[in-house]
Amino acid sequence: MPRTDTDRARAPRRRAAVRLTALGACTALLATGCAGAGGGGGDVEGGGASVNVLMVNNPQMLDLQKLTASDFTKSTGIKVNFTVLPENDVRDKISQEFSSQAGTYDVASISNYEAPIYGKNGWLAPLDDTVAKDPDFDQADILPSMRESLTGADGKLYAEPFYGESSFLMYRKDVFEAKGLTMPDRPTWQQVAGLAAKADGAEPGMKGICLRGLPGWGEVMAPLTTVVNTFGGTWFSKDWQAQVNAPAFKEATKFYVDLVREHGEAGAPQAGFAECLGAFQQGKTAMWYDATSAAGILDSADSPVAGKVGYAPAPVVRTDNSGWLYTWAWGIQKASKHQDDAAKFVAWASGKGYEELVGKKLGWARVPAGKRTSTYANADYLKVAGPFAKATEEAIAGADPRDPGVQPRPTLGIQFVDIPEFPDLGTKVSQEIASAIAGRTSVDAALDKAQQLAEKVAAQYRNG
Amino acid sequence: MTGTSSAVTEEVRGRASVRAVAARTAGPGRAAAWARRAPLMPALVFMVVVTQLPFVATLVISFMDWNALYPDRRGFTGLTNYADVFGDADLRASVLTTVWLTAGVVLVSLVLGLGLALLLDRRFRGRGLVRTLLIAPFLVVPVASALLWKHALYNPEYGLFNGALTWLWQLFGSERPPQPDWITSMPLGAVGASLVWQWTPFMMLILLAGLQSRSTEAVEAARVDGANAWQVFRFLTLPHLRRYLELAALLGSVYVVQNFDAVFTLTSGGLGTANLPYTIYESFYKAHDYGRASAAGVVVVAGTIVVATLALRLVSTLLKEESS
Numbered sequence: 001m002p003r004t005d006t007d008r009a010r011a012p013r014r015r016a017a018v019r020l021t022a023l024g025a026c027t028a029l030l031a032t033g034c035a036g037a038g039g040g041g042g043d044v045e046g047g048g049a050s051v052n053v054l055m056v057n058n059p060q061m062l063d064l065q066k067l068t069a070s071d072f073t074k075s076t077g078i079k080v081n082f083t084v085l086p087e088n089d090v091r092d093k094i095s096q097e098f099s100s101q102a103g104t105y106d107v108a109s110i111s112n113y114e115a116p117i118y119g120k121n122g123w124l125a126p127l128d129d130t131v132a133k134d135p136d137f138d139q140a141d142i143l144p145s146m147r148e149s150l151t152g153a154d155g156k157l158y159a160e161p162f163y164g165e166s167s168f169l170m171y172r173k174d175v176f177e178a179k180g181l182t183m184p185d186r187p188t189w190q191q192v193a194g195l196a197a198k199a200d201g202a203e204p205g206m207k208g209i210c211l212r213g214l215p216g217w218g219e220v221m222a223p224l225t226t227v228v229n230t231f232g233g234t235w236f237s238k239d240w241q242a243q244v245n246a247p248a249f250k251e252a253t254k255f256y257v258d259l260v261r262e263h264g265e266a267g268a269p270q271a272g273f274a275e276c277l278g279a280f281q282q283g284k285t286a287m288w289y290d291a292t293s294a295a296g297i298l299d300s301a302d303s304p305v306a307g308k309v310g311y312a313p314a315p316v317v318r319t320d321n322s323g324w325l326y327t328w329a330w331g332i333q334k335a336s337k338h339q340d341d342a343a344k345f346v347a348w349a350s351g352k353g354y355e356e357l358v359g360k361k362l363g364w365a366r367v368p369a370g371k372r373t374s375t376y377a378n379a380d381y382l383k384v385a386g387p388f389a390k391a392t393e394e395a396i397a398g399a400d401p402r403d404p405g406v407q408p409r410p411t412l413g414i415q416f417v418d419i420p421e422f423p424d425l426g427t428k429v430s431q432e433i434a435s436a437i438a439g440r441t442s443v444d445a446a447l448d449k450a451q452q453l454a455e456k457v458a459a460q461y462r463n464g
Numbered sequence: 465m466t467g468t469s470s471a472v473t474e475e476v477r478g479r480a481s482v483r484a485v486a487a488r489t490a491g492p493g494r495a496a497a498w499a500r501r502a503p504l505m506p507a508l509v510f511m512v513v514v515t516q517l518p519f520v521a522t523l524v525i526s527f528m529d530w531n532a533l534y535p536d537r538r539g540f541t542g543l544t545n546y547a548d549v550f551g552d553a554d555l556r557a558s559v560l561t562t563v564w565l566t567a568g569v570v571l572v573s574l575v576l577g578l579g580l581a582l583l584l585d586r587r588f589r590g591r592g593l594v595r596t597l598l599i600a601p602f603l604v605v606p607v608a609s610a611l612l613w614k615h616a617l618y619n620p621e622y623g624l625f626n627g628a629l630t631w632l633w634q635l636f637g638s639e640r641p642p643q644p645d646w647i648t649s650m651p652l653g654a655v656g657a658s659l660v661w662q663w664t665p666f667m668m669l670i671l672l673a674g675l676q677s678r679s680t681e682a683v684e685a686a687r688v689d690g691a692n693a694w695q696v697f698r699f700l701t702l703p704h705l706r707r708y709l710e711l712a713a714l715l716g717s718v719y720v721v722q723n724f725d726a727v728f729t730l731t732s733g734g735l736g737t738a739n740l741p742y743t744i745y746e747s748f749y750k751a752h753d754y755g756r757a758s759a760a761g762v763v764v765v766a767g768t769i770v771v772a773t774l775a776l777r778l779v780s781t782l783l784k785e786e787s788s
Contacts, residue, residue: 095532215734266620284621420533424751434734438648
C-alpha cells in the first residue's frame with residue numbers, strides 16, 4: 001500500500017519529467033537545426049545541397065513532407081530538412097528565427113498576416129526577380145488577391161502561396177427544399193437572418209445558423225470582422241482613429257450577437273471552426289458561415305451531409321463581397337545562405353506540377369487548392385471538388401485585402417488588421433464579444449471596452 | 465505512510481543537525497559538515513542550473529522592451545513592463561480568477577477525496593478494482609480530460625449531461641427537457657468541475673495512505689469506551705489526518721494554480737475564466753511581448769512565494785514538528 005501511494009503522489013512530478021524530456025528533445029532539435037545550417041553555408045550531406053524548412057503541421061504540409069524526397073530531391077539533388085510544429089509554436093519560432101536572421105532556416109510557412117509585417121522588418125527575401133526568371137512557375141496564374149495579400153507596402157512580393165481560403169455560406173439544400181426556402185444567388189445578411197429564423201427547428205434539434213463565438217483573433221473575430229466590413233464599419237480609419245464603438249461597428253456586432261443568440265448553435269461562446277463543423281455534419285444547423293476549406297470536408301465521401309450542401313457567397317450589406325482571405329505561403333529568409341536552392345523548393349511546392357503530383361499520388365481531394373486559376377480548370381480536380389470549386393474560386397478572387405470595406409484603411413487585411421498588435425487586441429476584444437454572446441455583458445459595454453484597447457494601439461501609430 | 469510528509473521532516477531534521485554540528489564545532493568540524501554535504505553538491509548545482517538560471521533570464525528580460533515583431537526596438541526600459549502589469553485590468557482580474565479556481569477546486573476535491581478514502585478504507589469484495597477505477601481520472605492527460613468534458617459531457621447538443629436530462633424527462637413522458645448550456649451559464653464552475661474530477665483521486669490517495677497508517681488499537685479502545693462512529697471520526701481520525709489533509713491541500717494548490725489545459729480547452733479564457741497562466745500565455749504568444757510576459761511571470765512567482773510562505777507559517781504543522 002504505502003509504496004504505491006507515494007508513487008501516485010509523485011505522478012505529477014513524472015509528468016513534469018516528461019515535459020522536461022520534451023524540452024530536452026526540442027533543444028536537441030534546435031541543435032540539429034543549427035548543425036544543419038552549418039554556420040556558413042556548408043552543406044550537411046557531403047556534395048549535395050540542402051534546404052532547411054520550418055512549417056506548420058497542417059495536413060497539406062505533412063503530405064508535402066512525404067512527397068519531397070521521392071520527387072523534389074530526386075530531380076534536383078537538393079535535400080530538404082523539415083521542422084514541423086503546431087500553429088502557435090510555429091508562429092513564435094518563426095518570428096524568433098527570422099528576427100535574429102541567423103539563417104538557420106531558409107524557408108518558412110507564413111500566412112498573409114505575417115508576410116507584409118516580416119517584409120517590412122526586412123526579414124524576407126523579395127521574390128519578384130526570382131519569379132520573373134522562372135516562366136514555368138507562371139506567376140500570372142496565381143490568383144490576384146493572393147498575390148496582393150503577400151505583397152508588402154513597398155510593392156515587393158514576399159511569399160508564394162501554398163494553399164488559400166476565403167469564407168462563404170454553406171447551407172443544407174435538402175432542408176431548404178423541405179421548408180420551401182430559397183437561397184438567393186447573392187444573399188444579404190438581413191436575408192440570411194430571415195432564413196435562419198425560418199430554418200430554425202426545421203428538423204428536431206436543428207438551429208438556423210452556426211457562427212463562431214469562441215474567443216480568439218482567429219476564431220470569432222474572423223467572421224465578425226467580415227460582417228463589420230460589409231456593414232460599413234472598420235477597426236481603424238485611414239488616419240489611425242479607432243472606430244470600434246462607432247455606429248457601423250456596433251450595428252454589425254449587435255446583428256451578429258443577436259443572430260447567434262436567437263437562431264445560432266447552442267454553446268456558442270465555446271464554438272469555433274471545429275465545433276461548427278461538427279454541428280453542421282450532425283444536422284444540428286441548417287446554415288454555416290465559415291472558411292471555404294470546410295467544403296472539402298463536408299463533401300468528402302465519408303461525410304454524412306455529402307451532396308446535400310449548397311454554397312452561396314459570403315452575405316453582404318453595403319459591399320459587393322465580404323469573404324475573408326487567408327493563405328499559408330512560403331517565405332525565404334533574407335539571411336539564408338541557400339537563396340537559389342530555397343527558391344527552387346518554393347517554386348516546386350507552390351508550382352502547378354506539385355498539384356498534379358498530389359492529385360495522382362494521394363487523390364485530388366488533397367490538392368493544396370485555392371491559389372491558382374489553373375486548379376479550377378483542371379477536370380480531375382473538378383470531379384472531386386465540383387460542388388464547391390467555383391464558389392471557392394469566386395470567393396478568393398473577389399476578396400480585396402486593400403479595400404475590404406466602404407472606407408480607406410491604414411493597412412492591409414480583411415478579417416484582421418495587418419499590424420503586430422492585432423492578435424493581442426483581437427483576442428482581448430473577442431473575449432468581450434464572447435461575453436456578450438453569453439449574455440453576461442451588453443454589446444455596447446463590450447465595444448466601449450474594446451474601443452479603449454484599440455485606441456491605445458491607434459495612438460502609437462498616430463504618434464509615429 | 466512514510467511518504468512525502470515524513471521525507472520533509474527528515475530533511476528538516478537533517479538540516480537542523482548539520483547546522484547544530486556546524487555551530488558546535490568551528491574549524492575542522494566545518495570540514496566534516498562539508499564532507500557530509502559534498503555528495504549532494506552535484507544535485508544542488510544541477511538544481512540551480514535548471515531552475516534558477518532560467519528564472520534569472522526571465523528577470524532580466526522583464527526589464528526589457530522586447531517584442532518579437534519589433535526587432536529594432538529591443539532594449540532596457542526599466543520598470544515600464546511592471547507598470548503595465550500592475551495597470552492591466554485583465555491581469556488583476558485573472559489573479560482573482562486564479563484564487564477562486566484554486567481554492568474552490570482544492571476544497572471540493574479534498575472533501576470528496578476524504579469521503580472516498582473513508583469508504584475505501586473498509587474491506588469489501590472488489591476493493592482493488594474500485595480503487596483502480598477511482599484513480600483513473602488522475603491518470604488521464606489533462607488536455608484530453610478537458611476535451612472529454614467539453615465535448616462528451618458539457619456540449620449542449622450531444623453532451624452526456626443534457627442527454628441524461630432528456631432521458632430522465634422522457635421517463636415521465638415530457639417532450640421538452642431543459643437543455644442548459646453548461647459552460648456558458650457557469651463558466652468558472654464548469655472549468656472547476658472538470659478539475660475537481662481530475663484532482664479528487666489525488667486527494668483520495670494521500671488521505672487513504674493516512675487512514676491506513678492509523679493505529680487500530682486506539683479505535684478499538686474508543687469503541688470499548690462507548691464512542692460512536694462520529695466521535696471516533698471527530699476525535700481520532702481527523703486529528704490523525706490533519707497532516708495528510710495539509711499536505712494534500714498544499715500539493716493540490718501548487719498544481720491547480722498552474723492549470724492551463726482546462727481553461728485553454730474549455731473556454732479559451734473567455735467569460736471571465738482566464739487564470740494567470742492563461743493570461744501570461746496570451747501576452748507571450750498573442751502579443752509577442754516577451755518583456756511584459758516575463759514581468760507578469762516574475763510578479764506571479766513573487767506573489768506565490770509570499771502567499772505560500774504565509775500560508776505555511778500560519779496553518780501548517782508540516783514544518784513545525786521538529787523546530788524544538
